[in-house]
Amino acid sequence: MAQRTRSQQADRIRNLLETEGEAIHSHASASNARRYETYGATDDLEALRTDARSIKEDAIGRLPDLIDTVREAVEANGGTVYVADDAADANAYVSEVVRTGTEENGIAGDGETPSVVKSKSMTTEEIDLNDALETEGIDVTETDLGEWVLQVADDTPSHIVGPAMHISRPEIAELFNERFEPDEPFETAEELTRFARDHLGEHIREADVGITGANFVVADSGTITLITNEGNARKCAVTPDTHVAIAGVEKLIPTLSDLEPFVDIIAKSATGQPISQYVTMLSPPTDSPTLDFDRPDDPITGDGDGAADVPSGADGTGDPDRDFHLVLLDNGRMDMREDDQLRETLYCIRCGACSNSCANFQSVGGHGFGGETYSGGIATGWEAGVHGQESAAEFNDLCTGCSRCVDACPVKIDIPWINTVVRDRVNRSGESESYDFLVDGLTPDLEEGGLDPGKRFFGNIGTVAKVASATAPVSNWLADAGPVRAALEHTLGIDRRRDLPSFQRESLVDWFEGRGGEATSKKRAAEPRAQRGGVEASSKRVERAGSRADADGDGAALDREIVLYPDVYTNYVDVDRGKAAVRTLEALGVPVRVPDLPESGRAALSQGMIATADRQASELYAALAEDLDAGRDVVVIEPSDLAAVHREYERLLPEGSVERLRANSYEICEYVYGLLENGADPETLSTGDGAEPVAYHSHCQQRTLDLEAPTVAVLERCGYAPETSSAECCGMAGSFGYKREYYELSMDVGERLASEVEGAETVVASGTSCGDQLETLLEREVPHPIELLAPGGYRA
C-alpha cells in the first residue's frame, strides 16, 4: 500500500475529526467512563484480569492440541470442524456449506437465491466473507443493528464492538429514509430500531443458513460462546437448521471453567455493563427445535403430539435436523503464535476497551487508525499478523505510547509495546530517504534502513537538545525564524504552528555543579531552617539525618541519598522544575546528586527505534550501577522516563537489572510523599491554606503507573485541594503533537483537557508534554507540582 504523504494524512485526519469525531467521542468516552465505574466496583478485578491472561497464555501455548480436542468434541456432538488456512479457504468452505445445504433442503424463504443471516463477526470482516458469498450468488444480511447500518451505508466498521459508532442517529435516519422510503420518515432511535427489528426478523425467519462468530470456543465440550446485547446471535444460531460459526483459532480455551473469568469480564471492559444481556453457550447441534416459518402450521417441536412428553434436557445428539459447522481460521495466527512479540495479540478478546480509553481514538475513531479490518491500538498487532505489516504501518503512529489502554485491557496486553515493535519493523523495511544528510550524525549505527528523518530527529532528541542548549539563545531564535520553521516542517514534519521547546543555556547538571555539587547539597539538606520549627527541632532532625535508618520508619527516609535523573527536558528545557526538585528534597533533609546521565531510551522507543533504546537502557543502567550498589535512590521527574524504566526495560535489560532499577527508582512526588510519610515536615515547603484549589493533570503514564494518587496526597498534605482531570491524555504524548499531520488531532485532544481545567486558578501538570500543551491552550504558565511545592513557591 502506498504511504500517504504528510499532507494527505493531515487532510484525512481533519476530515475524520469533522465527520466522525463527534459521534465517536460521545460513544467511546461514555463506554470508557462506564468501564471505570464497573472496574472500580469489581472487588476482584485484578485477580480476574490475571486469571484471564494466564488462561489465554496457556491456551495459545497448546493451541494445536486444543484444535484436536475441539474437533473430537464437535464431531461427537454431530457437527463438523474445518480449519481454514486463509481467507480464500474459509470463504470457499462456507460457500460450499451454503450451496449443499440449500441443494439438500431446498430454499427456505420465498426467494430463489439462498439466503444467509449473519451475526456480527469481525473475523468474517477480516476474510471479506460477505463479498465472497455474494459473488457466489448468495444473499447475506447482517442482523446486528450496527453492522446492518454499515451494510446499508456500504461502509466499514470503525470500532471492534460498536462498528457503526461513527454514524450519528440523524445520519442513520437520513440513510434509512432514503433507502426504504417509509410512509412516515424515521426520526427516533425507537422508530429506527422497530423497523430494523421487523425487517431483519423476516430475514432471519426465512434464512437458509445462520452464520455467527464466536467470542470463545470451549475445546473439550465444543461449546461456542456468543455474547450480545441484542439477541440476534441467538436467533441466527438457532433459527435456521444450518449454523456456521467462524472463529479465529485463538478463540479456543480448554474447558468450561476457563470460560468463567471471560464471561465475567468481557462486558465490563467493553461497555461497562456487569454482564451482557445474552451469553449464549451452544454446544451444537443443540436440542432446540429448528423453526420453519414457511410451514406455519407445523408445531415447532417437529412432531404433532406436543412437547410435554419430550423430556427436557439433552439427549446428547441434538435435533436431528440440525447441521453445524465450526470454521477455525488460521490466516496468519499460527505464525503470530511463533512470533515472540506479536504472540500477545492472540490473547485479545476483542472487547474494544483499548479503543475507548485512547484519546486519539476518541477524536478520530477507528477509521483513522487504518488497517483493513481491525481498528484502534491493538489493530496494529492484528493487522500485522493477518494482513501484513503494510496494513498496520500507515496509522500505527496514532499510538502515542501513552499506555492508558494497558490498564483498560482485561488480559493485560502491552499494546503500546506491540505498536513499538511494529513501528521498528516498519522503520527497517523502509527505503532510504534523500535528506538523510540533515540528520546524519544523529543516526545511530544500530538503526539501519531508511528511517524517516522526523523519527530519527525525535528519537535522538537528547543529542538535539545538547547542541541546542550549547548554542542557546541563538538556537531558540533560529528555531523561531520563518525559513527555519518551513525547513523543519518540510524535512522533519514539525508543524510550524507548534511552539518549540526553548532550550536553556545552563543545563540543570551545570547549574547543580555551579552551586557546589553534592557537597553543597549535603550542607543544605542538613541546614537548620527557621521555618522548620526552631533551632531545637532542626538540630534534632539533623541528628536523625546523620544516623542510619531505624527500621520502624520514623525519619528513616531522611538519611537517604538521591540521584536526581536529569532527563532531556528537565536538563535542557524545563530546568526550573529540576531546580525546584533539588530545593524541595534538600528542604526535606535529603541531599541530592545530579550527575550527567545517559538518555533513558524513551524518545527512541516512541519512534520505534528499539536498538537505540536498548543501547541507551544498558548505558543508563551501567551509569547508575554504582549508585544502586551504594543504596542510593533514583528520583525521576519526567513520568515517561520513569515509565521506560518501570515498564519497557523488562524488554531491554536482564531481569536482575530491571528489578534493581525498578525497586530503587521513584517519581519525584511519590518520593516526597514517602518522605512526608516518614516524618519529614511539610512546613518547610510552600504550603497552601488547607483548601487552596489546584487543577492537576497527572500524565498518562503516571496514571498507568499508579502515581497520580501519591501526587494528590502530597498536594493535600501541603494544604491544597487538588482536582484531577479525567481526560485520558493531553494529546501531545512524546513527539506526536509536533508532527504536522497530527497537529489538529493533538489540539482536539488537548482542548478536551483544557476545557476541564481552564476554570482553575492554578493548574499543574506532571509531564513535559502535558505542561506544554496546556500552556499553549490556556495561554498561561502550567508548572510541575514540585514547582508549586518547592520552598519559596512558584508564584514567589
Added chain:
Amino acid sequence: MTVDTVGRFERALEGLDVGLERVPAAEATDRIETIVQEPAVGAPLPFEGVALPGSVTTAPTNRELEAAETGVTPVGFAIAEYGTVAVESTADGAEPISLYPERHVAVVAESDVVPDISAGFDRLADGFADGRDSVVFATGRSATADMGDLVHGVHGPGDVHVIVLEDR
C-alpha cells in the same frame, strides 16, 4: 437458598427494569395468568404442582410462535449477582419461546437461585456433565444503542418478568 440471595436477585433485576414476584407453587398458575399478554406460548413447567395457565399454548406451531406476545418458560437456575436467568436449549423449544415474543416470563425455583457467577458456573458444569450443554445466560432485556440512543427489545424480548417459586 437464603432469603438474602433472592433479595439480591430482586435488587439486581430492579436495576434492569425486570419485575420479580415470589409466589408459592400453588399460586403460580394464577400469577402467570395475570402477567401473560395473549396470545401466549410456553414450554411446560417441570415443577411439581405448577401448571401453565390454560391460555398458554404449549408445543406451538411456527405461526403461533411468530404471533405470540408472551413466552413462558422454566429456567434451569438464576444468578442473583447479575439478575441472570439460565435458559436451556431443550427439545420443547424453551429457547425460541423465551426469545421470539416481546415478553418473557421466566419461572425459577427459589432453590435454584444461586448467589454469584461462580456458583452459576458450578451449576453450568453440573448440567454439562448431564448433557445439558447449551444454555443462555439472559440478563435483563434485549437492548441496543446502535441507532443512536438506548432502545430495549431488539431481536429479543423488551419486557421480562421473573417468577420465583418460594416453596420449590
